[in-house]
Amino acid sequence: MTGSASGLESPAEDLLKVQDLLVHFPVKVPLIQRLISREKVVVHAVDGVSFSLKRGEILGLVGESGCGKTTVGRTIVRLLEPTSGRIIFEGRDISHLSQSKLRPLRRRMQIIFQDPHASLNPAMTIGRAIGHPLQIHGIVRDAEEVRQSVLDIMREVGLTPEDQLFDKYPGDLSGGQKQRAVIARAMILEPRLLVVDEGVAMLDMSVRAKVLELILNLKRRHGLTYLFITHDLATAKFLCDRIAIMYLGRVVELGPAASIYAEPKHPYTQALLQVIPTPDPDKRRKKILPRGEVPDAIHPPAGCRFHPRCQSVLPTCGWEGRDFIDLLDEHLSTSPKGVEDDELLGSIGEWWAEGFEAGRKTDAKDPKKLVERVKEILAKAPPAMAQAVQSVEAKGEFVIVQFRTPDKLVHTAVADRTVECLLYQ
Amino acid sequence: MIQTNTDSFLLKAHDFTVHYKTRRGEAHALDEISLEIAQGETLGVVGETGSGKSTLAKAVLGVLPPNATVSGQIIYHGSDLTHLNDDTLRRIRGKEIALIFQDPMTRLNPLMTIEDHFLEEIQAHESISVEEARSRAREALVSMGIHESRIRNYPHEFSGGMRQRIMIALALVLKPFLLVADEPTTSLDVIVESQILEILQDLRRVYKMSLLLITHNLGIVAEVCDRVAVLYAGKLAELGPVRDIFHRPIHPYTRALLSSVISLETKELHSIEGSPPDLLIPPSGCRFHPRCPYAQSICKENVPPLVEYRPGHFAACHFGDTFL
Numbered sequence: 001m002t003g004s005a006s007g008l009e010s011p012a013e014d015l016l017k018v019q020d021l022l023v024h025f026p027v028k029v030p031l032i033q034r035l036i037s038r039e040k041v042v043v044h045a046v047d048g049v050s051f052s053l054k055r056g057e058i059l060g061l062v063g064e065s066g067c068g069k070t071t072v073g074r075t076i077v078r079l080l081e082p083t084s085g086r087i088i089f090e091g092r093d094i095s096h097l098s099q100s101k102l103r104p105l106r107r108r109m110q111i112i113f114q115d116p117h118a119s120l121n122p123a124m125t126i127g128r129a130i131g132h133p134l135q136i137h138g139i140v141r142d143a144e145e146v147r148q149s150v151l152d153i154m155r156e157v158g159l160t161p162e163d164q165l166f167d168k169y170p171g172d173l174s175g176g177q178k179q180r181a182v183i184a185r186a187m188i189l190e191p192r193l194l195v196v197d198e199g200v201a202m203l204d205m206s207v208r209a210k211v212l213e214l215i216l217n218l219k220r221r222h223g224l225t226y227l228f229i230t231h232d233l234a235t236a237k238f239l240c241d242r243i244a245i246m247y248l249g250r251v252v253e254l255g256p257a258a259s260i261y262a263e264p265k266h267p268y269t270q271a272l273l274q275v276i277p278t279p280d281p282d283k284r285r286k287k288i289l290p291r292g293e294v295p296d297a298i299h300p301p302a303g304c305r306f307h308p309r310c311q312s313v314l315p316t317c318g319w320e321g322r323d324f325i326d327l328l329d330e331h332l333s334t335s336p337k338g339v340e341d342d343e344l345l346g347s348i349g350e351w352w353a354e355g356f357e358a359g360r361k362t363d364a365k366d367p368k369k370l371v372e373r374v375k376e377i378l379a380k381a382p383p384a385m386a387q388a389v390q391s392v393e394a395k396g397e398f399v400i401v402q403f404r405t406p407d408k409l410v411h412t413a414v415a416d417r418t419v420e421c422l423l424y425q
Numbered sequence: 426m427i428q429t430n431t432d433s434f435l436l437k438a439h440d441f442t443v444h445y446k447t448r449r450g451e452a453h454a455l456d457e458i459s460l461e462i463a464q465g466e467t468l469g470v471v472g473e474t475g476s477g478k479s480t481l482a483k484a485v486l487g488v489l490p491p492n493a494t495v496s497g498q499i500i501y502h503g504s505d506l507t508h509l510n511d512d513t514l515r516r517i518r519g520k521e522i523a524l525i526f527q528d529p530m531t532r533l534n535p536l537m538t539i540e541d542h543f544l545e546e547i548q549a550h551e552s553i554s555v556e557e558a559r560s561r562a563r564e565a566l567v568s569m570g571i572h573e574s575r576i577r578n579y580p581h582e583f584s585g586g587m588r589q590r591i592m593i594a595l596a597l598v599l600k601p602f603l604l605v606a607d608e609p610t611t612s613l614d615v616i617v618e619s620q621i622l623e624i625l626q627d628l629r630r631v632y633k634m635s636l637l638l639i640t641h642n643l644g645i646v647a648e649v650c651d652r653v654a655v656l657y658a659g660k661l662a663e664l665g666p667v668r669d670i671f672h673r674p675i676h677p678y679t680r681a682l683l684s685s686v687i688s689l690e691t692k693e694l695h696s697i698e699g700s701p702p703d704l705l706i707p708p709s710g711c712r713f714h715p716r717c718p719y720a721q722s723i724c725k726e727n728v729p730p731l732v733e734y735r736p737g738h739f740a741a742c743h744f745g746d747t748f749l
Binding site: 064065174175176177204205206207208209210212213231232233234235237238261271272273275276277278279280281282283284287289290293294329333348 | 473474567572573574584585586587614615616617618619620623641642643644645646647648650667668671672681682683685686687688689691694695696697700701
């Protein structure tokens, strides 16, 4: 599949289709607070994610911690139930299937986690652990037959000499061998879809390549389809056919791996690619890093979620009240303290932000002075932010900074991929 | 104690050996390691699981577990760290040699405010007034880009990257000569990792501090280190300037390790056959020989000496000449 020209595939070729997936987790809020405010507090872990997986393809789901990539993986194999949206596996909507109806499907979709050590029961021999799923699903009942299947799959994943390792405990195995055992246990059910969540992140460099090779070999031999979840862009580039870049619960860019790496479109993708350390001391360079860290997913930023950190941000990207509070906070903590500033601006705690407004109650006789000072501070803000300010006004006893409403963000087709960024709309 | 010359080295390990007593026998965690760190230099120590790199960090800080037996020396400012009594060590640790860990959350006390952490650290080493200690704490925090009003907050109120910056601020508040960073960015995201590495480099320039950076990430080593020590199964395999190590590696292990790195330029995968040895029964001769494609019978029999092949570039391989 190269580019948008190949729109000929029938939808039946999609092994998995995810449409507008939403997974929100409730946050525990103390009772009193719950009574006072009616607002439901949720973590927007996954907030409208759509993609599809063709048979035999490897899709990389790439992002930093907290972007929701693991939640997507777990929801797809229905270890979690989506808040809304649809998961269609082999043409069947499994979004809200009951556990009993899911069980037969679990054979066909398996998940592998980051830590092989935590995935294996230390009191169960490797052979028993790998054969366990056959018994759970009642596929093979004869003990000798189970043993034979286990030995076969052990040989296939390179856990050799298999008859010696069969009776070993996880503690006797190296990290690479443990991960092979976990892969064998997933593969023994002959799944169609394998979700690999950071499957090589904990392995030493010298064995990581071996496990990646195994993943590729299994794909070739069994026509497996993978969702490969990782924070490691270099590994994803090597392994994946297509890549989806996630940021704070949204897919910001999705397309063929080769072209995303050759020419990243979304500013977040550009930032991510730039920070990958190059193993060559002659290629040291100064990096332009995004400011700060990923904000929390309880109150994701308005508009484009990346806008407070973006290098290419526009006035229409979603500037809001709390961005002003952040600016003011930075101003108050970095610039030398003037008595005037202290009196005029007060402390950061006296300011509030709600939606596209920020403000402060002022008892000053002349609020115009404060308005002027705020305008001066805004003049030193990033230009896109300053231009997003609609007005700074004194209203009664308040001084209010009002931002414009952002433009609506939609997924846009750019060349051979989709990007969620106003620069391309 | 051995008389040391007063050269530019801040710290020098000589034939340094650490064995751990375990129920299953004695683990040879570090074996006759010799290396130095110059003032203002960043030395990267790379190795895989079980290479002994964390043991080296612990030894430099004098915090090896009780089941460790040590021989050889670590000379610091003319005295042997392995022979200092606990009181003297405690005075050096934190004040002159400081540490930042992989996971800041487990090293910050959740019941103490950030300010308490600073006060405890400062007052353990210096007899200054609380007021002065407070102002130094604030200064250190602000230098890491964290607002001073947050000094009364608790660790859980900060993000991962901020906690790591607080750890760095804590380590640096006493202006140490040597900072030991054990996988300082491993638990962080790539962008924050870049931010932290930049901070560490800036600090080194400003304070002329030496940095011992322990990591498994060769990309980071290439970006920030002046020299590199490659450890394999407790032995020093290769030591040299960062450019030599990356462009002209000598030891087959270093070469294999470098080719196993997956970077954006990777076209095909390379791995090292086999797995790292059991340190309870390390292989005879060169510890890498069971996995080395070039191994000959001499490699099984004799431990290869560390030879200087180029100025400052050492390797421990019987066939080092052929790989030049």
